[in-house]
Amino acid sequence: MGKGIPSRQEDYSAWYNELVKKADLAEPSAVRGCMVIKPYGFSIWEKMQAELDRMFKETGHTNAYFPLFIPKSYLSKEAQHVDGFAKECAVVTHHRLKNAEDGSGVVVDPAAKLEEELIVRPTSETVIWNSYRNWIQSYRDLPLLINQWANVVRWEMRTRLFLRTAEFLWQEGHTAHATEQEAVDETEQMLEVYATFVEQFMAVPVIRGLKTPSERFAGAVETYCIEALMQDGKALQAGTSHFLGQNFAKAFDVKFATKEGGLDHVWGTSWGVSTRLMGALIMAHSDDNGLVLPPKLAPIQVVIVPIFKTEEQFSAISAKVNSLKTELQHLGITVKFDHRDTHKPGWKFAEYELKGVPVRLAIGPRDLENNTVEVARRDTLTKQSMEMDDFFPQKIRDLLEEIQTNIYDRALKLQQENSQKVDTYEEFKRVLEQDGGFVYAHWDGTDETEAKIKEETKATIRCIPLSAEEEEGKCIYSGKPSNKRVLFAKAY
């Protein structure tokens, strides 16, 4: 393995960083904390976008676009909201540069100072609600169901490719409703859209839940989330859906005439997932040989590598491969025939493993003679020779489905094997220390206890699972009564 990456065992975070770079997903840029998403990485993101976008539209949402800049005054309209984001905002203060008098380059022109500074959006609630005020007059204008695909900037202190970057790509849905119930339903519906997407397309099982008040989105009444477990035993928040109550409607004075002739503030939601999902995808499935991509999101689902010595062999193989490729494409499969003669087969095998291509077919002179194909699976790293009969393309399609299911099952097994219930604080600390993973325990519901546990163990309450069963118990920290277990973990 000349171009190997570090193993997960020896250094998980080095493995992650190297994998992201070596698999050509992304690389650090000249700007601190910002990354360049490379073509291969971006194709995966595009596949995620396409599916999510389809799901949003299917649930009645429409895309729109709001500006990158937010007037500073907007941000101070919702008090909690400012507190939540103030510390990590990039601010635009000037609009012009000029040549330095000493010829040393360009400098900011002090004469071009903005009257009101602009904030580069860390999220768009404020600009969007400011528009909604004008868009909504009557119950007939509701519900307003809008999504935007955008980039946002949060000036993070420490960044990691995909998991936390100063600028990231995401989608943010912002909706307004006539009733509280309708807004809550929307919040829950979008959480379910996220969970479905992550589980069915990314093949990553998630826990659906509610954030505790201290982990809630700034300005929300309730924050719903999905949490996924990574291979190193840490949790990753994969998506959030917020019920905003009437907070933003009040802050931005968004009122509507009700059917009954009254005047009321609308009820809001917002929900988002980001390029962080790429991080979850990478960490959930990949191994020491490289990426393992779920077929549903792989930019290349099947790669065909010819093995040949002579021109004659190559033409014979090409003829066969080209018709096979067409048949596979007719079944909706994305196929690449890598016929480059600048790289040897072994090199290509390693390369496509690194890039996580789910299925690799190799065809050489031996296969031509026997009418066979060597089929290799990325998820299990196994190979078998298969007859190239009429059913072969369907078999490959079935195999892709099997791989999708297999990696989901594998991730689910990992999650289940790394989930434990504990009843004492001693046990809690021991489990976190030794095993990591998801820990279900009783909590007294107070911010103080949550903060103490975080301080002492670095573990946070990831969520109060929606599926939590009613169960009498005592808080592992304070001993006070509790009626359900919450999910603790160390998180990204």
Add this chain to the structure above:
RNA sequence: CGGGGCGUAGCGCAGUCCGGUUAGCGUACCUGCUUUGGGAGCAGGGGGUCGCAGGUUCGAAUCCUGCCGCCCCGACCA
């Protein structure tokens, strides 16, 4: 912003402690020949402001001072 580590060819590194030919190795790249069922072999070749700026010295990648950047661990966070 605290603690630790690091900046030498595209990438990965040695050399720095103890200053001294023309700064070296692996890999990648280019050329040629032989190769091709798991990252080919041999031969030849190109590529360097040794992070930046000062200083010490006959002489600095190496010593001193200042600065910049990156990575890891914390505080903060999707």
